[in-house]
Amino acid sequence: MDKFIIHGGRKLKGTVEIGGSKNAALPILMATLLTDEPCIINRVPDLRDIRTTIKILQELGKKVEYDAGTLTVKAGRKLKTEVPYDLVKQMRASFWVAGPLLARFKKAVIPLPGGCAIGVRPVDIHLKGFEKMGAKVLVQNGNVILKTRKLNPAKIILSFPSVGATQNLMMCACLVKGRTVLENVAREPEVSDLIKALKSMGAEITQDAKGRIIIEGKSELGGMEHTVAADRIQTGTYIIAGAVTRGDVTVKDCIPEDNEILLDYLKEAGFDLQVGEDWIRIKPKCKKIKPVNIKTAPFPGFATDLQAPFMTLMCLCGGQSEISEDIFENRFMHAPELVRMGANITIERNTAKITGVKNFSPAVVMSSDLRGGAALVLAGLCAKGVSEVERIYHIDRGYEHFEDNLTKLGAKIKRVNPVTQ
Ligand code: EPZ
Secondary structure, three states: EEEEEEEOOOOOEEEEEEEEHHHHHHHHHHHHHHHHEEEEEOOOOOOOOHHHHHHHHHHHHHHHHEEEOEEEEEOOOOOEEEOOHHHHOOHHHHHHHHHHHHHHHHHEEEOOOOOOEOOOOOHHHHHHHHHHHHEOOOOOOOEEEEEEOOOOEEEOOOOOOOOHHHHHHHHHHHHOOOEEEEOOOOOHHHHHHHHHHHHHHEEEEEEEOOOOOOEOOOOOOOOEEEEEOOOHHHHHHHHHHHHHHHOEEEEEOOOOOHHHHHHHHHHOOEEEEOOOOOOEEEEEEEEEEEOOOOOOOOOEEEOOHHHHHHHHOOOOOOEEEEEOOOOOOOOHHHHHHHHHHOOOEEOOOOOOEEEEOOOOOOOEEEOOHHHHHHHHHHHHHHHHEEEEEEEOOOHHOOOOOOOHHHOOOOOOEEEEOHOOO
């Protein structure tokens, strides 16, 4: 399995361009199942999860071409309504095909997505919404079987503003005649990007003052030409990399307003932030990193996907910081690995108490999930000496050209495959 070898202790300096968002692209690719018309999607990052999604669309019957970031999806043979387990087990977001398949064929058979390192990851909110629209839900032999003669418009109040459930139910409702209202929805930028893509297909979707999503279902949708929005989590990760190495980093082609709360906390931590239309620059303003307490929350709150990289930063603060993970039940696996690099972190239920140390010490550490893996790389960039980060296939799920971008910023990092060493 590949690993990164990092010679740390160098300040990052320079500019990095941000690509399209993985978490915006995935549901938009699933939305192509809502039509037989050709769909062209630009700025699709070349990541493992995207490749898995392409395989799922092809397995279902779509013709997919992917070249230089542009993905073209066309009708192929008659679409299947069953997704194979070996693809779903690789990526739980595969479950997002349920909404489109149910809407078009009134049937879908999807393996129940297993949990992952960060939590059980149930899909009960998705299923309750489909039931509200009239689907019969059966969980049998590890599969979710959704079936109905007819789907009806409904008012659905999500028990939690789940990103995936909001997207799945919204895609389904686009082809259910009548008015469906989704309440207590996720407001992440990835949901807004999906709404933009669906509207370009002819879907009628509005959001009211209460933040509800109102869908007037259509009998069919057309194709799309859509460019995926910039990845706010990659943006935040590179900004934090600049902060933790006390460098001077500019991130370009991003959407600063998607990272507002992170920038507020970085200012509080003693950094100088300059923000333009589509760029952010970070430099140190104070000698020491000031401690900041954060709680993860649904957007516009602090993104759970940036909790791990931010913890790396707080490990070097001049005092005590508390980070509480209020979205996922097990998203601190990077903490013991950071402790192996000299950090001082104690975990009490969903709160990490961090006492800042002078610097990390180099070590061999192991990623358990994609954001935790990125956090370990950031720690390796600070530690004076040689660190190794193993199981970087996790990182490859969410960071395109990660080591190339960091090298461009002056890091000494290389990917090696120990099997061939
Ligand atoms: C999306 O996952 C992202 N993945 C995650 O990014 C991200 O961390 C998460 O949203 C929160 O922002 C994709 O977009 C592909 P949720 P999703 O449904 O939709 C619970 C990354 O690092 N829940 O908003 O699965 C759930 O267990 C990944 O890029 C239910 O209980 O997240 C969790 O505790 C990791 N029942 C919370 O809600 C449900 O039916 C938030 O989950 C659905 C969710």
